[in-house]
Every structure is written in structure tokens, then in C-alpha cells.
Amino acid sequence: MTRDEAVRAGLVELRAQTDARAARLEAELDALTRARRSESDDDEHDPEGVTLSSQWSMLAGLLASAREDARAADAAVRRFEAGEYGICPACGRPIPEGQLEARPFRERCVACS
Numbered sequence: 001m002t003r004d005e006a007v008r009a010g011l012v013e014l015r016a017q018t019d020a021r022a023a024r025l026e027a028e029l030d031a032l033t034r035a036r037r038s039e040s041d042d043d044e045h046d047p048e049g050v051t052l053s054s055q056w057s058m059l060a061g062l063l064a065s066a067r068e069d070a071r072a073a074d075a076a077v078r079r080f081e082a083g084e085y086g087i088c089p090a091c092g093r094p095i096p097e098g099q100l101e102a103r104p105f106r107e108r109c110v111a112c113s
């Protein structure tokens, strides 16, 4: 495996992981939404309802960031396929390896972001 192939495989793997995380959170949120709907038939002031809604907000936040990551992962794979991965579009210079290691989906170098 060449270095390029290894980088590509790593990005594709990360994209699969972020997709799976988003799908899992979506399913959890879905289940919670259904649970909350059946709760509200009973008593509006049920303390259980409060727990469910704060749990819902938390999951919704996690889902939003998982979707954001999944989008970034997908964009990184596309950039790689276009031969643009690891090149900062703002300054046109290669992004230092350490910066890509810390955040593989990074689009711009630290100086430009």
C-alpha cells in the first residue's frame, strides 16, 4: 500500500465511522421522540418528561455535530480524490502533517482557518 492509498483508506474509514455515529444518534433520537410523544398523552407535568426533553436536547446536539463531522469527512474524501487533499485552498501551501494528524478533515492550514 502506498502512502496515498493508506491516507485514502484512513479517510474512508473515518467517514464510515462518522456516518455510523450519525445513524446511531438518529435512531436514538427517533426512539426518544416516540417515547416523549407517548409520555405527553399522560401528564404534561410528569418529571419524567423533563428528563426526556433534556436528554433529547443533548442527543440533538450530538447528532448535529456528528452530521457536521460526516459532511467534513465526505468533503475530505472528495478533496483527496480530486488531488487537493492536504493543500490549503487559502494559501495554496501544503498543510503540515501534524495538523492533519490532529484533524484529518481539516480543509485549511492553522494559519488560514
Ligand SMILES: [Zn+2]
Pocket (backbone or CB within 6 Å): 088, 089, 090, 091, 092, 093, 108, 109, 110, 111, 112
Ligand atoms: Zn493556509
